[in-house]
Amino acid sequence: MVGVLLLLGGLIFLAFTKAEWHRPTATLVDQRDTLGANGTIDVRVHDVGTGLKRSRIELESEGIRTVLLSEEYPADTWRRSTTFETTLSVPLGGGEHKIAEGPATIRVYAEDYSWLRWFRSRQPLLEHTLRIDLTPPNLEVLSREHYVNQGGADLVLYRTAEDATRSGVTIGDYFFPGTPGLFTDATIRVAFFAVPHDVGRNATARVVAEDEAGNLRALSLHATVKQKHFPTKTLRLSTGFLERKVPEILAANGLPAEPDLVKGYLYINRTMRRANELRIREVTRQSVPRPLWTASFLRQPNAAPSSGFGDHRSYVHDGEEIDTQTHLGFDLASVRRAEVTAVNTGKIVLAAPLGIYGNAVIIDHGLGIFSLYGHLSAIKVEVDQDVTRGEIVGHTGETGLAGGDHLHFSIMLYGIHINPVEWWDARWVDTHVTSRLASYPRADALVNDADRELEALDADREATPPGNDAGEDAPRS
Ligand SMILES: [Zn+2]
Incomplete structure (x- = not known):
């Protein structure tokens, strides 16, 4: 009797451990609709209970089944596997498998160590259809x-x-x-x-x-x-300048006061500068997909450059170099509170305080070209406003990291500062930009022509008395 009970208990124990009903599961890590030559198929296979015995990824295209990967997992003990979860990863390219382009189906199969595996369906655990595209664009x-x-x-x-x-x-x-x-x-x-x-x-x-x-x-x-040689220039920081500027800039940017002026200055010149550049990248990420500029780019009138593009700056305080930075713009000084004009037509994307740049304006001129105006005492434009070449956007000042009233000006390509000298040179703009853009018929010119024709047609209709058929032969003004 005891023997029978023991046998029965043993069978129940075996049934629960070796005949467990959990089927392995498989999930695609990346649910992609198209797969390219550099693509990989990543599948997570998982089993609870006895664990994984084997797994396989197949790809079917044009009726041909290819086994991309198959793995076996050894048993750890008589009860279970060494592996319960794994990620299978198969690179599609590499020439190992000949795979046709077009629609394809991925199927994933896996078995566990359960005795029930002999009774289970042969259906895949996962099936995903996608398109194989191995050809890079022309x-x-x-x-x-x-x-x-x-x-x-x-x-x-x-x-x-x-x-x-x-x-x-x-x-x-x-x-x-x-x-x-x-x-x-x-x-x-x-x-x-x-x-x-x-x-x-x-x-x-x-x-x-x-x-x-x-x-x-x-x-x-x-x-x-x-190659260009960028000169090194020394900037002497007086204690008076630090006393005046450090607390002002920290307060203007909502930061706590820093009693150590040099420490405060280095924070502004390094950390704040980096943060400002990130913000610039962010607001210049999108650009109008056509050139908004007309003619050449204007240069600030009567302004003498006091610092050029790419100058290596050495910051000296108390006879000691405390920092170095690259000056990525032009400093232009004329008179105090001078009018600052848009160098060309465009759309305002920033008109706000911007850390070291003080009150700043950024204009999008299209195709990734932006202009930046810093240290302004007053801003006269708003975000999203359209401005024309020569329109006043603000007045010069010394907000931000500026030692005196001047304009910090920069031209940027998607937020990367580039040398503005080229853009002030009408001949450079003509050879490098205008003439190249003119080498193929423009779609916007076509749209404008079509618009003008439609407008002319509408004007004709309004001008024509009812009953008179305004056909194609209607005169145009
Ligand atoms: Zn500057």
Whole structure:
């Protein structure tokens, strides 16, 4: 009797441990609809109870099933596996598997150590359909002869597939996005790119295009970079200046007072400066996808530059260098409270205090080109306002990190400071920008013409007495 009970108890124990009913589960880490040559299929496989015995990922395309990956997991004891959870990762490319482009189905199978596995269905644990796309977008550079000054910019025209989701120019760690839709030929895109002052000598500019599946094509851009020597300038910080500016800037930015003036100054010149640049990147991330500028860029009238673009600044206090920074703009001084005018037509994207820049204005001129005006005593514009070339945006002052009344001016490409001297040079703008943009028929010109024709047609209709058919032959004014 005792023996029977023991046997029965043993069987129940076995049934619970070795005949557990939990089937393994599988989930896709990334639910993608398209998969490219650089893509990976990542699946998390999990089992409670006895644990995993084997797993397999299959891909079916054009009726052919390919096993992409299969794994076996050894038993730990008679009761269970060594593995309860694992992530399977299969790179699609690499030439190991011949996979056709087009629709495909991923299926994931797994078994555990339960005795019930012999009775379970052969259905996959997971099935996901997607599209395999292994071909990177077409790419062709249309513009030639790119001569770029270090710290300056240039414009490139290229042709790529309309389904390219991301394209533009890379150099070093920088990426400058291209803009579609400017030309009647929808495959042509335009991108400004810069050779930022801190990009290494050997960095190569590349035009890149990537599709939704992550397939990337890159062509090196034939650009001749003219190295520039950036001079070093010493800025002497008097105790009077620190006493006046440090508390003022900290208070203006809602920060607590710092009794140690040098410490407060270094916080402003380093941490606040970095934060301000991040904020600039943020407000310049989106740009109007067409040029808003007209003619050349204006230079602040009667203003003498006191500091140039890319100057290495050495900050000296009490005979000791306490900091170094790069000056990424132009300081222009004329008279106190001088009128500050928009260098060109555009849209205001920032009109507010901005840390070291004091009261600042940023204008979007389109295609990633922005201008910045700092240290203003007064701001005369608002965000989202359209301004025209020469319109007053504010008055010079010495708000922020400024030792005297002047304008800090900067031209930026998506928030990266570039040398404004090029933009003040009408001949440079003509050869590098205007003439290149004129080499293909423009889509906005077409839209404007169509608009004008429609307006003319409407005007004709209003002018025509009822009953008279205003057809195609109606005269236009
Ligand atoms: Zn400055």
